[in-house]
Amino acid sequence: MSAGTSPVFESEKVTVIYVLGGPGAGKGTQCSKLVDAYSFCHLSAGDLLREEQNRAGSQYGELIRTCIREGTIVPMEVTIKLLENAMAAAMKVKSGEGWTDGRGRFLIDGFPRKMDQALKFDEEVCAASLVIFFTTSEETMQERLLIRSQTSGREDDNIESIKKRFRPGTYEEQTMPVIRYYTSFRKVVEIDSTGPVEEVYEEVTVAVSKFFSTQKNLV
Ligand SMILES: Nc1ncnc2c1ncn2[C@@H]1O[C@H](COP(=O)(O)OP(=O)(O)O)[C@@H](O)[C@H]1O
Numbered sequence: 001m002s003a004g005t006s007p008v009f010e011s012e013k014v015t016v017i018y019v020l021g022g023p024g025a026g027k028g029t030q031c032s033k034l035v036d037a038y039s040f041c042h043l044s045a046g047d048l049l050r051e052e053q054n055r056a057g058s059q060y061g062e063l064i065r066t067c068i069r070e071g072t073i074v075p076m077e078v079t080i081k082l083l084e085n086a087m088a089a090a091m092k093v094k095s096g097e098g099w100t101d102g103r104g105r106f107l108i109d110g111f112p113r114k115m116d117q118a119l120k121f122d123e124e125v126c127a128a129s130l131v132i133f134f135t136t137s138e139e140t141m142q143e144r145l146l147i148r149s150q151t152s153g154r155e156d157d158n159i160e161s162i163k164k165r166f167r168p169g170t171y172e173e174q175t176m177p178v179i180r181y182y183t184s185f186r187k188v189v190e191i192d193s194t195g196p197v198e199e200v201y202e203e204v205t206v207a208v209s210k211f212f213s214t215q216k217n218l219v
Pocket residue numbers: 021022023024025026027028029030144145147148193194195196197198200
């Protein structure tokens with residue numbers, strides 16, 4: 001793909017919602033709940049990268065492993081291609097089944113983490129219609145990640161990697177410009193994710209239902 005080409009998926013036919021927030025903010029938890037209620041396909045950029053990392057013969061395995069361990073961002077070409085492929089595969093499987101209105105619905109979780117990723121994905125794959133942005137304190141996120149580490153088996157759910165993911169420059173300087181950019185298009189819904197899961201989910205469903213009602217789309 002080169003600059004100036006149309007996106008692979010038209011935003012008239014495919015709804016993309018980015019789900020952002022710091023590590024441990026609750027993105028994955030809320031996305032899982034939304035999948036059943038609204039027939040979304042949930043694509044976690046981190047999960048796709050971990051899958052690719054473990055895929056036998058992947059040329060990116062070592063690169064991904066290092067980035068995830070160090071809390072740095074994998075080169076966007078890799079992540080965007082994985083997302084695009086996963087979207088194409090879901091479109092084949094789900095159209096006619098889960099998506100009775102014929103439109104694809106994707107929750108893209110943990111992406112874009114940087115402005116260049118956002119611009120490239122919007123331009124070349126599909127323009128996002130909405131951004132759900134979860135906020136809570138760093139202390140809450142760290143506590144949650146430590147609890148998650150007891151069962152997740154994730155290589156980055158350990159105190160060293162957690163500290164690296166919160167070091168200055170990683171989140172505030174890279175991801176916040178993405179939030180400010182979409183805010184300028186009135187696409188951001190910010191939700192405080194400090195409370196219990198069900199309480200946060202109530203706010204999420206209000207935002208998503210409102211979004212679909214303005215899209216004149218059946219839910
Ligand atoms: N509202 C919440 N209250 C308490 N714990 C939560 C809440 N949301 C998520 N968790 C827990 O916190 C951890 C991180 O949540 P997760 O959804 O994986 O975050 P993220 O995808 O943003 O990294 C998980 O163990 C999850 O069960």
